[in-house]
Amino acid sequence: MTQAPVNVTVTGAAGQIGYALLFRVASGQLLGPDTPVKLRLLEIPQAVKAAEGTALELEDGAFGLLAGIDIFDDAKQAFSGANVALLVGARPRTKGMERGDLLEANGGIFKPQGEAINAGAAEDVKVLVVGNPANTNALIAQSHAPDVPAERFTAMTRLDHNRALAQLAKKTGTPVGEIRKLTIWGNHSATQYPDVFHAEVAGRNAAEVVNDRTWLAEEFIPTVAKRGAAIIEARGASSAASAASAAIDHVYTWVNGTPEGDWTSMAVPSDGSYGVPEGLISSFPVTTRDGRYEIVQGLDLNEFSRERVDASVGELTEEREAVRSLGLV
Numbered sequence: 350m351t352q353a354p355v356n357v358t359v360t361g362a363a364g365q366i367g368y369a370l371l372f373r374v375a376s377g378q379l380l381g382p383d384t385p386v387k388l389r390l391l392e393i394p395q396a397v398k399a400a401e402g403t404a405l406e407l408e409d410g411a412f413g414l415l416a417g418i419d420i421f422d423d424a425k426q427a428f429s430g431a432n433v434a435l436l437v438g439a440r441p442r443t444k445g446m447e448r449g450d451l452l453e454a455n456g457g458i459f460k461p462q463g464e465a466i467n468a469g470a471a472e473d474v475k476v477l478v479v480g481n482p483a484n485t486n487a488l489i490a491q492s493h494a495p496d497v498p499a500e501r502f503t504a505m506t507r508l509d510h511n512r513a514l515a516q517l518a519k520k521t522g523t524p525v526g527e528i529r530k531l532t533i534w535g536n537h538s539a540t541q542y543p544d545v546f547h548a549e550v551a552g553r554n555a556a557e558v559v560n561d562r563t564w565l566a567e568e569f570i571p572t573v574a575k576r577g578a579a580i581i582e583a584r585g586a587s588s589a590a591s592a593a594s595a596a597i598d599h600v601y602t603w604v605n606g607t608p609e610g611d612w613t614s615m616a617v618p619s620d621g622s623y624g625v626p627e628g629l630i631s632s633f634p635v636t637t638r639d640g641r642y643e644i645v646q647g648l649d650l651n652e653f654s655r656e657r658v659d660a661s662v663g664e665l666t667e668e669r670e671a672v673r674s675l676g677l678v
């Protein structure tokens with residue numbers, strides 16, 4: 350080990366994503382092969398025993414980078430000293446639940462977690478919210494952490510980004526590694542907009558390579574945007590390993606940087622770029638370097654794109670109004 354361990358707090362540690370995620374964090378894939386990690390797991394009291402079982406398995410992995418595991422059912426303790434906070438645990442939508450009920454139930458989770466991050470996380474804390482509705486849950490947590498710079502609160506659209514990469518690779522017969530500058534705009538929901546107009550496939554403009562607006566509008570966009578629902582339909586449970594993989598990608602890229610000539614997608618607090626109202630946690634194209642990200646500036650949005658970005662941002666605005674009216678932000 351070459352440096353002091355980094356504290357990684359993971360909520361919902363006993364859930365499906367937690368199970369796929371923790372082993373990859375312990376093996377060094379979240380932060381890199383030279384960075385030891387200490388895991389701080391947060392669960393609800395009823396699930397602490399299951400988290401303890403996962404901890405036994407993590408121990409059995411004999412990971413050279415894993416410097417310790419602590420398990421909590423108290424947010425203040427779990428986030429104390431956190432350098433990286435992965436907020437995975439959330440209240441799923443159940444039968445008969447309206448969107449407002451879901452937002453309210455999640456407010457009960459993300460408000461105290463935001464307060465706990467504010468109270469005790471490390472100065473350099475980086476927060477990724479995975480639990481749905483991820484963008485608005487991130488907004489709730491962020492608004493209860495006034496002492497933490499707002500830009501440290503992000504939500505995950507990397508899974509959507511990866512899904513879009515895979516679909517475009519399949520359509521164009523190109524390896525994923527040859528595709529650059531793809532963007533997910535807006536909300537991690539069915540309104541999200543996967544944008545290929547600035548993307549490159551083996552150095553050529555992706556929209557020109559595809560040259561098929563009908564495919565874009567009627568196949569590509571809905572396939573990416575509704576992939577989460579397709580997986581729930583097929584597996585009987587929401588995506589877990591691919592979501593964990595995307596969470597690893599999100600933090601790894603944030604910490605270690607985007608490759609030259611490429612960018613990624615992250616949902617981050619808007620600074621007003623591209624007409625997205627300030628403060629909304631919306632997905633943008635971003636570059637990262639030295640642990641910081643910047644929204645890519647100056648992209649021209651054609652009418653096709655503008656309409657779709659506006660629709661998804663409109664949904665985020667409505668979600669913000671809903672949580673405002675519930676007193677959650």
Ligand SMILES: NC(=O)c1ccc[n+]([C@@H]2O[C@H](COP(=O)([O-])OP(=O)(O)OC[C@H]3O[C@@H](n4cnc5c(N)ncnc54)[C@H](O)[C@@H]3O)[C@@H](O)[C@H]2O)c1
Nearest residue numbers: 361363364365366391392396438439479480481505508592
């Ligand atoms: N952003 C994305 O791309 C994306 C992708 C897939 C899933 N998700 C979302 O991620 C979340 C987790 O998915 P999962 O499949 O792991 O769910 P899961 O139900 O298997 O696990 C969730 C875990 O969170 C725990 N939990 C609930 N409230 C908690 C709290 N207050 N503190 C700590 N832990 C708490 C539960 O006990 C459970 O163990 C869901 O909201 C899901 O919709 C997001």
Ligand SMILES: O=C(O)C[C@H](O)C(=O)O
Nearest residue numbers: 481576577578580587588
């Ligand atoms: O859990 C869900 O509702 C779907 C999930 O966000 C996904 O994109 O796979």
